[in-house]
Amino acid sequence: MTDRLPHALRSDALDNRERILDAARAVFAVDGLDVPMREVARRAGVAPATLYRRFPTKEMLVTEAFAEQMYACRGVVDEGLADPDPWHGFCQVIEKMCELHARDRGFTAALMSTFPKAVDFEARREYALRAIDELARRAKEAGRLRPDFVLDDVILVLMANSGIHVTSPTAQVSASRRFAALAISAFQASPDVSPLPPVARLAPPASVSRRGQVG
Incomplete structure (x- = not known):
């Protein structure tokens, strides 16, 4: 039983680390880098102390996340x-x-x-x-x-x-x-008329006329 304990602890620590990084990437993508560390911990489902133990500074968390x-x-x-x-x-x-x-x-x-x-x-x-x-x-x-x-x-x-x-x-x-x-x-130094990729509809269809103008 004692022989298995260190391995289990290492496994738990690794899981926590990955959860923290996944949560950080998700929250940074939506809300930017100003999100508090405590919010990252909450999203990861770990205690703030656990987050700070793995990543003592926001800089360390951001650079590792990306x-x-x-x-x-x-x-x-x-x-x-x-x-x-x-x-x-x-x-x-x-x-x-x-x-x-x-x-x-x-x-x-x-x-x-x-x-x-x-x-x-x-x-x-x-x-x-x-x-x-x-x-x-x-x-x-x-x-x-x-x-x-x-x-x-x-x-x-x-x-x-x-x-x-x-x-x-x-x-x-x-x-x-x-x-x-x-x-x-x-x-381009001399722009040509190469076709653009397909348009991504960004406005509601009802607000765009057939001529492509907002009406």
Whole structure:
């Protein structure tokens, strides 16, 4: 019986940790990063002391909650850099980054925040931003990206993308894809007339006329 106890305790601690992280991701996605730690504990079904024992600071909780998304972000920019066509790679990064953030709005807030003590998280973010900047430089040299583009424009797109609020995850992603296509069109040195992704209905059908104007 005593031999099983340490294993059971470790298992319980692991379960608590995962419940806390799942609750944090869910509440951050809806209410942002300003949610009190006690509310995260309540949503996770654990005592505040248990949460603080695992994550003594909000910074530690946020960076751990979105560690997986940061890895995914790195994968997206690495894939873009590896594309022999820098413009195509740049477009893929914008599209996939917008979709990644549409699926988890809390990640957008985390990416825009500063966590001086979270060295790994900060390093991964800096790597992603430098990689996008390098990809943009290549796309400019290829004559495909407008010369006045700056890295802050990507941040602006992600911030605007996080403001899309619709009733279902599917509609959220659909709207994000269309928004990304519009942004990419604006970034082109010589905009073409490539077709946009399908429209995501954002207004009640009764309020939109057949000509697409609010009436």
